[in-house]
Amino acid sequence: MQKTEKHCRMFYVEGEKMKTNAYLGLYRVPLTRENATELAVLAEVLKSGTEHYPNVIKLAIAAEELYGALWDIHLVKKGAEVWFSYSLEVLKNVSEQEALSFLCELMQKPYMEQGLFPEDTVKRCKEIVKKRLLAAEDDKRAFAAKQCLALTAEGNGAGVCADGYLEDLAYVTAHTVTKQFLSIQHHAALYLFFCGEHEGRQILKKWKNMLQISTDTLWCYPQNEIAPKELQRKQEQKQMIQARVAMGFLLPQKQEMLYGLQVLCEVLGGSANALLFKEIREKQGLCYDISMRCDTVTGMAFVETGVSPKQVNHTIKEIQRMLKEVAEHGVAENLLQEAKTMLCQRYENFADHTWAMLNFTAEQFIFGQAYTLEDATKALQSVTQKQIQKIARQLVCQAIYVLSEEGEA
Helix, strand or coil, X not given: CCCHHHHEEEEEEECCCCCEEEEEEEEEEECCHHHHHHXXXXXXXXXXXXXXXXXXXXXXXXXXXXXXXXXXXXXXXXXXXXXXXXXEEEECCCCHHHHHHHHHHHHHCECCECCECCHHHHHHHHHHHHHHHHHHHHCHHHHHHHHHHHHHCXXXXXXXXXXXXXXXXXXXXXXXXXXXXXXXXXXXXXXXXXXXXXXXXXXXXXXXHHCCCCCCCCCCCCCCXXXXXXXXXXXXXXXXXXXXXXXXXXXXXHHHHHHHHHHHHHHHHCCXXXXXXXXXXXXXCCEEEXXXXXXXXXXXXXXXXXXXXXXXXXXXXXXXXXXXXXXXXXXXXXXXXXXXXXXXXXXXXXXXXXXXXXXXXXXXXXXXXXXXXXXXXXXXXXXXXXXXXXXXXXXXXXXXXXXXXXXXX
């Protein structure tokens, strides 16, 4: 048996200057293809009612009586796991007792009938998830990015889509969703975060004491290290004017170089002043748009572009050539400094946005980095040309995904 303290950890984020108090409770759940769709449906089911507020209308009235409190139950994908998150934001004149009573009701007293979520509620929520997934397939840019991620992290939970899968909805029932909820309650590590007034630590202790926290065996959480493998290539067809190309890269030994990877992605594809945009779009006219981003949890990086089907192969070669050029010669010093300045400003802006700050804090503590915003900006500022070149050399192309009209590309 694990001790209760290991099942629940609490973190206070100073927020005296904020106009609201923000509460975030999250359960860490290992993400697999088998549980992804159930989790997506469960998040919708839990928004449908509780013991005291048995439908969405009564829940909305209860939130409005808390001076228009904002709340949500949602999934946040982080590498090979998903954070099952309960969030609440209230004005500071709302007492912690009122806020915590409402939040604990959401977290531990969902509406059930004879120990099961109602069949009609689960059916309705499955339709919500289905419509969301169908809409996502119509977004060609997002669809290509999702498919490339699945190829890049194939065999790892990081490649699973946390929104679920259409073909798996048929197997989701009131029984399986209820079982998933109970498993989370019993086996998921719980983290409580509060951002607001200075009594935050006392509020966190009170919140924890109001919850029924399991002492069952905790789940083991997957590693976010993804082993390099043979390059995966895939092409799919959809009716569309231009082709979408997504390339997935992996940075081995990513933990020591994550801030350098962020800088490299900003230099190459973070803005209209980035190298890929200026060279491949503006100078050569090969594509309509191009960007590069990275996942700071896994060390994966992605280049995404919209291109004429006839220019797909040439554009891919040019992207690879640009990476090789940076690896050999580095980048102009002014571009390096601009990229670091832009990234530092983004981190500094977190301090003025409650949920960005809470997400940053949660990510740092859960994945063992424990950086402050000041530490993060210092790490960014210390990135050198040599580090940029080293990262560009070590990036391994794992996947090339092309979405285009049938017969093209």
